[in-house]
Amino acid sequence: xxxxxxxxxxxxxxxxxxxxxxxxxxxxxxxxxxxxxxxxxxxxxxxxxxxxxxxxxxxxxxxxxxxxxxxxxxxxxxxxxxxxxxxxxxxxxxxxxxxxxxxxxxxxxxxxxxxxxxxxxxxxxxxxxxxxxxxxxxxxxxxxxxxxxxxxxxxxxxxxxxxxxxxxxxxxxxxxxxxxxxxxxxxxxxxxxxxxxxxxxxxxxxxxxxxxxxxxxxxxxxxxxxxxxxxxxxxxxxxxxxxxxxxxxxxxxxxxxxxxxxxxxxxxxxxxxxxxxxxxxxxxxxxxxxxxxxxxxxxxxxxxxxxxxxxxxxxxxxxxxxxxxxxxxxxxxxxxxxxxxxxxxxxxxxxxxxxxxxxxxxxxxxxxxxxxxxxxxxxxxxxxxxxxxxxxxxxxxxxxxxxxxxxxxxxxxxxxxxxxxxxxxxxxxxxxxxxxxxxxxxxxxxxxxxxxxxxxxxxxxxxx
Numbered sequence: 233x234x235x236x237x238x239x240x241x242x243x244x245x246x247x248x249x250x251x252x253x254x255x256x257x258x259x260x261x262x263x264x265x266x267x268x269x270x271x272x273x274x275x276x277x278x279x280x281x282x283x284x285x286x287x288x289x290x291x292x293x294x295x296x297x298x299x300x301x302x303x304x305x306x307x308x309x310x311x312x313x314x315x316x317x318x319x320x321x322x323x324x325x326x327x328x329x330x331x332x333x334x335x336x337x338x339x340x341x342x343x344x345x346x347x348x349x350x351x352x353x354x355x356x357x358x359x360x361x362x363x364x365x366x367x368x369x370x371x372x373x374x375x376x377x378x379x380x381x382x383x384x385x386x387x388x389x390x391x392x393x394x395x396x397x398x399x400x401x402x403x404x405x406x407x408x409x410x411x412x413x414x415x416x417x418x419x420x421x422x423x424x425x426x427x428x429x430x431x432x433x434x435x436x437x438x439x440x441x442x443x444x445x446x447x448x449x450x451x452x453x454x455x456x457x458x459x460x461x462x463x464x465x466x467x468x469x470x471x472x473x474x475x476x477x478x479x480x481x482x483x484x485x486x487x488x489x490x491x492x493x494x495x496x497x498x499x500x501x502x503x504x505x506x507x508x509x510x511x512x513x514x515x516x517x518x519x520x521x522x523x524x525x526x527x528x529x530x531x532x533x534x535x536x537x538x539x540x541x542x543x544x545x546x547x548x549x550x551x552x553x554x555x556x557x558x559x560x561x562x563x564x565x566x567x568x569x570x571x572x573x574x575x576x577x578x579x580x581x582x583x584x585x586x587x588x589x590x591x592x593x594x595x596x597x598x599x600x601x602x603x604x605x606x607x608x609x610x611x612x613x614x615x616x617x618x619x620x621x622x623x624x625x626x627x628x629x630x631x632x633x634x635x636x637x638x639x640x641x642x643x644x645x646x647x648x649x650x651x652x653x654x655x656x657x658x659x660x661x662x663x664x665x666x667x668x669x670x671x672x673x674x675x676x677x678x679x680x681x682x683x684x685x686x687x688x689x690x691x692x693x694x695x696x
Contacts (some may be wrong), residue, residue, distance in 0.1 A: 239307050242297040246319040249290030250443060254284030254326035257693055261327040264363055264396060273572040277668055283656040290440050291648050292680055297438065301431055309419050312433045316415060320447050321439070328400060329448035335365035337452060340375045341385025344531060349376040349617040350382060351534025362394055378484035379529035381452050404450045411437065413447055413458030413476050418466045418632050425601050425633035435640055436631030440651040442572040445621035447690065453621055456485040457628050460492050464601060465657045476517035484525050488625055493518055494593065495600040498612030500655045543611045549618040551581035579614040585614045607630030
């Protein structure tokens with residue numbers, strides 16, 4: 233009985249967190265241009281405080297739920313799925329939060345619908361109200377996404393006829409479908425890897441980053457991870473070809489999922505198939521899927537050349553930061569090599585990534601799901617572009633296949649830090665906004681502490 237009460241408290245605390253997120257987002261989120269408030273306005277300030285108040289409540293609820301999983305009567309996977317649905321509910325009607333990428337998705341879908349080459353032109357070529365919603369840094373850049381996602385975005389554009397509210401809701405529903413596929417795949421992947429399905433759901437699906445960036449932010453990473461997850465589940469069973477098809481579809485949303493084909497090959501070999509047969513079967517299924525999906529979408533293969541699109545001048549990836557620091561130092565020294573610093577560091581990052589992938593697969597080939605999770609984490613960490621939600625690429629599979637709880641604890645700690653790393657508007661922060669965000673978080677900590685003290689008081693009274 234006590235555990236069910238504690239689960240209900242976690243559920244309500246997380247619901248309060250996402251409700252504050254949704255309410256704060258009404259004035260401080262990534263709103264349409266015509267609805268944007270000045271950051272110095274009272275409404276935007278209160279919204280920012282409210283969002284960070286909600287983020288801290290959500291993190292606290294998630295951490296408490298993790299403690300319940302280690303208790304004598306841990307919640308079942310089914311009860312955790314209910315918690316996920318309750319926590320996500322307030323975000324369904326909230327404005328986009330923590331990023332303006334969803335507007336880029338809609339503009340790119342409209343471009344495909346209008347037969348404009350998204351791999352050559354940026355949203356500025358589309359023009360009109362929809363293109364105006366796209367962040368300036370992406371106005372003139374080509375789409376890095378594959379034909380599967382662009383076909384879905386184009387279909388959504390046709391259904392909504394360019395209406396922004398309907399388009400935003402459609403993109404969020406696509407993201408929710410991806411999250412649902414992730415949640416469906418996690419328990420099966422965990423059982424295969426000898427892990428606790430409930431713990432996998434807690435870390436991989438109820439994770440604050442999933443709610444903040446895949447649900448509230450409506451990122452297409454949800455589609456990629458959902459397809460990748462069910463593809464691996466299919467490959468675990470008797471359908472390796474279907475697994476290769478689904479993993480390829482995931483890669484045709486976003487390219488990093490292509491690493492999942494290595495896991496499909498290894499899983500076939502573990503099932504008794506020869507290496508040559510496994511490679512040929514997977515390659516043939518992947519090639520056929522790519523050709524068919526590209527033909528249906530009608531977008532061509534330009535996405536291969538456009539894969540460097542996510543690299544922006546203000547990117548805070550490790551290699552980008554090191555490149556800018558090196559460039560600044562070379563400029564002070566008067567060297568003509570300063571412009572080469574960022575490209576060189578990006579190249580070093582790619583070399584490190586390749587070396588890390590080699591080591592991971594040599595050492596962990598008997599555990600392909602875990603190896604794939606670590607590989608995707610390495611791609612995100614050392615690649616030329618990074619966003620907080622990129623951490624979910626590896627985290628999703630690490631949640632399902634981590635060999636011990638210490639790995640999960642470290643990943644959970646990283647999650648809590650990254651969850652606080654972006655403003656709800658998706659833009660850069662100034663000092664005033666940082667003060668407001670910290671104030672909202674501190675206020676939540678005070679409220680949580682007071683609630684904890686109030687809950688302890690009757691216990692202490694009875695003891696006395």
